Amino acid sequence: MDERKTVVVTGFEPFGEHTVNASWVAVQELERLGLHQDVDLHVAEVPVEYQAVQNLLPSLWNKYHPQLVVHVGVSGMATTVTLEKCGHNHGYKRLDNCSFCPESQCCVEGGPDCIHSVIDMDSVCKRVNASGLGVTVSVSKDAGRYLCDYTYYSSLHLSQGRAAFVHVPPLGRPYSAQDLARALRAIILEMLELLDQNKEKHHCQHSQ
Template sequence: MMANKKKVIVTGFEPFGNHAVNSSWVAVQELERLGLGEAVDLFVCEVPVEYQAVQRLLPSLWKERQPQLVVHVGVSGLATTVTLEQCGHNKGYKRLDNCSFCPASQCCMERGPSCISSVLDMETVCKRVNASDIGVAVSVSRDAGRYLCDYTYYTSLYLGQGRSAFVHVPPLGKPYCSQELGRALQAVVWEMLDLLDQGRTEEEHKHNEHCNHKHQHQHHH
C-alpha cells in the first residue's frame, strides 16, 4: 500500500429535465470501474440536481475527505465533445432545480467573486488529451451554463481554493458511449493530476528562487 495515495473525488449528477438518464453519472461509474491506477484513491458520488443539496454536500466532501482534486461531471445537451470548463460563475441562477427551487439572491456566495478560475489550465489538459488520441474529442469552455453544473463548480472552486475541475459530457450516444466517456474522464483526470504535480514543483522552485534572491539583494531593501 502506498502511504501517500492521491485522493480524488469525481461526481456526476442525477437525472433532471429531459435527461431521464444522466450521462454524467453513467460516465463517472464507468470511470470508477476503470479506476485511476494504484497511486490514486478514487471516490465517486452522485449529486442531486438541487441547489440546497449542493450547498450541504460539497463542504463535507472537501472537509472530510481532504482531496487533492475534485472533478465534477455534468451533462450538456448542447455538447458534442467532452468539454473542460475553466471557471465557475457566482451570479445568474434563475433556473429552477429538481425541487422547483432557485436561490433568492440568484447567486452562490453573497460576497464571493463573480468568477473563480480553476488552478488547472484546461487548454493544456485539452491539448494533451487530444494529442493522446483516445478517440474522444476534448474542448474547452468558459461558460458552464448558470445551472447546477456552474453552481456546483463555483462552490467547489471556492471551497477548494481552485483545486477543482468541471467536465461537461454529451448525452449518451451523441456521439459517445459510456465506455468512451469513462475512458475520456480517466485520461482527463490523469492529465489534471500530472499538472497539479508539476504546479507543486514549480511553486517550490519559485519559492526557492525567491529565497535566494532575497539573500542576494538585501542591500536594496
C-alpha cells in the first residue's frame, strides 16, 4: 500500500432473534486482528434504528474522512459471507428496534432508486475465494430492505459509492467469529487494493 489509509468498519446491535449480533462480534474480532500496518481501522456499533443511522453515518465520515467504509450485517438466511453490490432507496416498511419506520419508506427522498458501490464485488469475491481462506464468499444484489440495506444506501449516497456492505451468517452457522474476522480482513484488503488500482487508472487517463 502506498500511503496510510483510514477504514471505518461497522456492525449492528442485537435485534429480533439475533440476541447476539454476529456482525458486531466479527467486527470486534477484526479490530483485535487489525487490517494492515498502513491502515488505521476504526469500528463502530450501529443501532438498529433508522433515525440513529441518519445521524451516525455523517458523523463517522466527518470524524475520520475514511478512504472506505464497510458495513457488516447479519443475515439469518446466509450460509456464506456475502458481498452486497448495491443499496436500495425504497421499500422500508419493517419497524426498527424503536418500533419506528420512515413515513416515506425511503432513505433519501428524491435519491436514485439504487446506488452501486464503486468496488467491483465480483472481482473481490473471486480473489478472496481463490486465496484458500476456508471461508466461502458470494455476491448479492439485494441487501434486504431493512436496516442493512438502509444503512448501505445512505452510506453510498454520502460517499459517492465508496462504501461496501458485507452480510455474515449467524455465529457457528458454519463460521466462528475468528473465521468471519479473517474473511472480513481479506475482503477489505482486496477492496483497498482495487480502490488503489482504480485511482491509478484514473490518473493515467488524466495524464495522457
